[in-house]
Amino acid sequence: MTTQVNDNRYDEAQLQVQFDATIEAKDRIEPRDWMPEAYRKTLIRQVAQHAHSEIIGMQPEGNWISRAPSLRRKAILLAKVQDEAGHGLYLYSAAETLGATRNELTEKLVAGRQKYSSIFNYPTLSYTDVGTIGWLVDGAAICNQVPLCRTSFGPYGRAMIRICKEESFHQRQGYELLMTMMRGTEAQREMVQESVNRFWWPSLMMFGPPDDNSPNTEQSMAWGIKTHTNDELRQKFVDMSVPQAEALGVTFPDENLKWNEERGHYDFSTPNWDEFWDVVKGNGPCNEQRVAHRKRAWDEGAWVREAALAFAENQAAEEAAK
Amino acid sequence: MTETNSGPASANGSAAKAAATSANGTETKASSTRGEWPLYEVFVRGKRGLNHVHVGSLHAADDQMALHHARDVYTRRNEGVSIWVVRAADITASSPDEKDPMFAPSGDKVYRHPTFYDIPSDVPHM
Ligand SMILES: [Fe+2]
Numbered sequence: 001m002t003t004q005v006n007d008n009r010y011d012e013a014q015l016q017v018q019f020d021a022t023i024e025a026k027d028r029i030e031p032r033d034w035m036p037e038a039y040r041k042t043l044i045r046q047v048a049q050h051a052h053s054e055i056i057g058m059q060p061e062g063n064w065i066s067r068a069p070s071l072r073r074k075a076i077l078l079a080k081v082q083d084e085a086g087h088g089l090y091l092y093s094a095a096e097t098l099g100a101t102r103n104e105l106t107e108k109l110v111a112g113r114q115k116y117s118s119i120f121n122y123p124t125l126s127y128t129d130v131g132t133i134g135w136l137v138d139g140a141a142i143c144n145q146v147p148l149c150r151t152s153f154g155p156y157g158r159a160m161i162r163i164c165k166e167e168s169f170h171q172r173q174g175y176e177l178l179m180t181m182m183r184g185t186e187a188q189r190e191m192v193q194e195s196v197n198r199f200w201w202p203s204l205m206m207f208g209p210p211d212d213n214s215p216n217t218e219q220s221m222a223w224g225i226k227t228h229t230n231d232e233l234r235q236k237f238v239d240m241s242v243p244q245a246e247a248l249g250v251t252f253p254d255e256n257l258k259w260n261e262e263r264g265h266y267d268f269s270t271p272n273w274d275e276f277w278d279v280v281k282g283n284g285p286c287n288e289q290r291v292a293h294r295k296r297a298w299d300e301g302a303w304v305r306e307a308a309l310a311f312a313e314n315q316a317a318e319e320a321a322k
Numbered sequence: 323m324t325e326t327n328s329g330p331a332s333a334n335g336s337a338a339k340a341a342a343t344s345a346n347g348t349e350t351k352a353s354s355t356r357g358e359w360p361l362y363e364v365f366v367r368g369k370r371g372l373n374h375v376h377v378g379s380l381h382a383a384d385d386q387m388a389l390h391h392a393r394d395v396y397t398r399r400n401e402g403v404s405i406w407v408v409r410a411a412d413i414t415a416s417s418p419d420e421k422d423p424m425f426a427p428s429g430d431k432v433y434r435h436p437t438f439y440d441i442p443s444d445v446p447h448m
């Protein structure tokens with residue numbers, strides 16, 4: 001069957017040409033289009049990691065729902081955490097259009113075989129952290145996500161558009177929470193500063209390792225599934241955040257943070273990348289707790305999922321017997 | 323520190339049998355979807371006077387649950403006044419491979435467009 005093999009190869013080359021032309025034209029790849037296996041694999045990994053981050057990201061803030069200081073704050077926090085569940089679901093759907101299944105992705109997460117953003121391995125020690133996370137963590141997520149609305153894979157871009165629309169509420173409610181505390185007592189202002197001190201560096205690490213240590217960036221940019229480098233986005237986030245901190249009346253814990261007239265950007269210190277890699281490897285303060293919690297919810301929910309399906313099957317059988 | 327919130331209910335279940343391809347392109351393989359709730363595609367009418375538009379997909383055990391999940395996942399901020407859900411397996415879609423023959427019949431019929439006809443610019447309301 002030599003001819004057949006040759007034909008297939010010829011076809012594949014043709015398909016690759018079409019794929020490249022679509023990317024080149026900044027047009028979108030849709031799920032049923034042919035795509036290189038490496039593109040599919042990279043996207044599944046990236047979208048799944050993103051989905052897992054939304055789902056695991058519910059835990060640090062969900063921790064404070066039952067202890068929110070007022071009904072207003074509680075309603076806001078519930079809505080925010082519910083949004084993050086929604087974000088996870090949009091993204092899992094996008095990953096599924098690439099041939100991954102929901103179960104497989106969840107099972108990889110709870111087995112520690114797929115990652116999520118390291119930021120969620122830090123604890124929320126006080127209610128103030130809800131505000132800081134909204135401002136800085138959701139703020140950094142927005143920086144990362146806005147360019148992804150134009151990513152080359154259609155379903156991923158569409159999920160990002162929905163997500164970005166909702167993230168703005170997340171950031172503003174966090175900043176407003178902190179503003180309210182800054183207008184309070186001296187002790188409250190200290191709580192805000194302490195919380196910001198803890199979250200500043202992990203937030204900068206959300207953009208990933210420095211460009212010279214990010215081997216996949218080049219290929220991902222060529223494929224249009226990444227549009228800016230990690231360092232570019234990190235710089236953008238620092239530049240955006242400094243005036244916001246000034247308006248709030250807090251400082252960032254970095255003595256080298258200052259405006260550089262020549263570059264037109266703020267200079268800042270190098271994040272502690274050893275800490276970053278350590279948390280990625282599983283040694284952050286909450287890695288085990290986060291995954292164990294997700295695994296427990298998954299395992300303990302199994303009977304509910306089975307019962308709902310059994311009920312649906314019975315209903316359908318009764319319907320058919322009529 | 324103790325964190326006590328519970329995780330989201332995640333989609334799972336039993337036996338999706340046939341391989342299916344949704345309009346979204348999702349291919350569900352029988353082997354790896356063992357125990358998974360079927361996939362539904364969701365369409366939302368943004369407001370009266372507009373068409374239902376595809377917004378994404380979700381898993382549910384049955385049609386009613388799919389509607390409820392669609393409300394929670396896709397219309398948390400008044401994004402819609404009406405929702406359709408349909409089992410992804412029940413959608414028939416054109417294949418991207420037949421792109422050319424499938425859509426060729428409309429490609430050479432420029433006379434179906436109003437711009438095909440030259441009308442003097444002094445003719446009113448045209
Ligand atoms: Fe989110």
Ligand SMILES: [Fe+2]
Binds near residue numbers: 084138141167170
């Ligand atoms: Fe968010």
